[in-house]
Structures are given as structure tokens and as C-alpha cells.
Amino acid sequence: xxxxxVEDHRELADTVATGLRQDGMAVDVAxxxxxxxxFVLVHDYDVVVLDRDLPRLHGDDVCRKIVEHGARARIxxxxxxxxxxxRVDGLALGADDYLPKPFxxxxxxxxxxxxxxxxxxxxxxxxxxxxxxLDSAQRLARRGGRRLDLxxxxxxxxxxxxxxxxxxxxxxxxxxxxxxxAADPFTNTVKVTISRLRRKLGDPPVIETVPHAGYRI
Numbered sequence: 001x002x003x004x005x006v007e008d009h010r011e012l013a014d015t016v017a018t019g020l021r022q023d024g025m026a027v028d029v030a031x032x033x034x035x036x037x038x039f040v041l042v043h044d045y046d047v048v049v050l051d052r053d054l055p056r057l058h059g060d061d062v063c064r065k066i067v068e069h070g071a072r073a074r075i076x077x078x079x080x081x082x083x084x085x086x087r088v089d090g091l092a093l094g095a096d097d098y099l100p101k102p103f104x105x106x107x108x109x110x111x112x113x114x115x116x117x118x119x120x121x122x123x124x125x126x127x128x129x130x131x132x133x134l135d136s137a138q139r140l141a142r143r144g145g146r147r148l149d150l151x152x153x154x155x156x157x158x159x160x161x162x163x164x165x166x167x168x169x170x171x172x173x174x175x176x177x178x179x180x181x182a183a184d185p186f187t188n189t190v191k192v193t194i195s196r197l198r199r200k201l202g203d204p205p206v207i208e209t210v211p212h213a214g215y216r217i
């Protein structure tokens with residue numbers, strides 16, 4: 001899952017980004033409205049967490065432009081304003097959800113994950129393939145009843161592969177969806193992560209390499 005945080009309060013933005021990354025998400029951060037649009041035009045986000053009061057370009061205008069661009073990303077609008085009218089205005093602009101500040105971090109994570117599920121074809125909360133299972137909410141993978149010790153990035157890759165339901169997922173898509181913009185597109189990090197994941201999943205192998213196409217389970 002890939003998320004964009006748009007928040008001009010740098011300490012808050014970086015804290016939220018760190019927390020979401022620890023929960024297995026790929027996160028980019030923009031500190032003003034114009035920068036956020038640069039990110040949205042380049043990357044395919046599942047969710048945009050958007051502060052309303054932004055410098056250079058107001059959050060309302062950012063929301064409007066994201067919708068006009070036709071991005072599939074769901075928008076969670078954050079604001080210190082708590083009046084009903086403010087919430088109605090934000091939703092009218094095209095936001096999918098609204099969370100007033102201050103907020104509980106657990107609720108933010110739950111809302112982000114709920115919106116991400118709506119940004120793509122519906123998948124069950126527990127993904128399975130044979131004796132392999134992944135509980136997306138609990139970030140817990142098991143095989144043959146044994147809990148797997150997977151890193152957040154390995155869990156993210158496994159979730160993308162299982163969500164494809166037998167379809168092929170390219171290395172480019174894995175890099176786009178599971179890593180942030182700082183990832184080198186020419187790196188072998190996807191190949192290395194797949195190799196580690198295969199080792200931890202054990203035998204018989206479940207991840208297949210499709211030549212010149214990608215990977216599938």
C-alpha cells in the first residue's frame with residue numbers, strides 16, 4: 001500500500017509517516033500543496049492524507065485537483081477545524097473521509113487501511129493460498145499454522161502478490177506500490193526482497209517467477 005502524507009507541520013508529518021511505515025506502508029511526504037501535486041502526477045497512491053491548511057496551495061485546491069486529475073487515490077482530509085460545516089465542505093470537494101485534529105494514531109491507521117481497500121477491487125481481510133495466510137489488519141502471516149517472521153516490506157510484497165489472486169505482478173509495480181519515491185528504479189531491491197521472502201516461506205515454493213513479466217503466487 002502506498003500513501004502520501006501532505007502536512008506542513010514537518011514534525012507531525014514525519015511522525016505520521018514513520019508510524020505508517022512501521023505498519024508496513026510505503027509513505028511519501030509533501031510539506032506544501034504544490035509539492036503534493038508533483039507527487040500525485042508521478043505516483044499511483046492508494047491514499048492521500050491531506051491537511052487542509054497548506055502553504056503555496058490550499059488543501060481544498062489540492063483535493064479538487066486530485067479529483068480532476070482522475071487519480072484513483074482516496075483522500076483523507078485532516079484539519080483542526082471541527083465544525084460540521086467544515087466537514088461537509090471537505091467532503092463536497094471530493095474527499096472520501098475526514099479526520100479532525102488532534103486524532104488517535106490507531107484511528108488514522110484504521111481509516112487509511114479502510115480507504116485503501118476502497119481504492120482497489122475488494123479483497124478479503126485474510127488472504128490465503130493453500131496453507132499460507134496473511135491477515136492484512138493484524139499484519140500477521142502464517143504457513144502451516146506457523147507464524148512467519150516477516151519484515152514490514154516482506155509483508156507488503158506478500159500482500160500484493162496474494163491480492164493479485166494468481167495474477168502476475170511486475171517488479172515495477174511492486175516497487176511502485178511497496179516502496180516510496182526514494183527507491184532507485186534500477187535497484188535490485190525487489191529481487192532481493194523476493195529472495196528473502198521465498199526463504200522464509202519455505203517449501204514447497206509458492207512464489208513463481210514469470211520470465212520478462214514478474215512474480216505470482
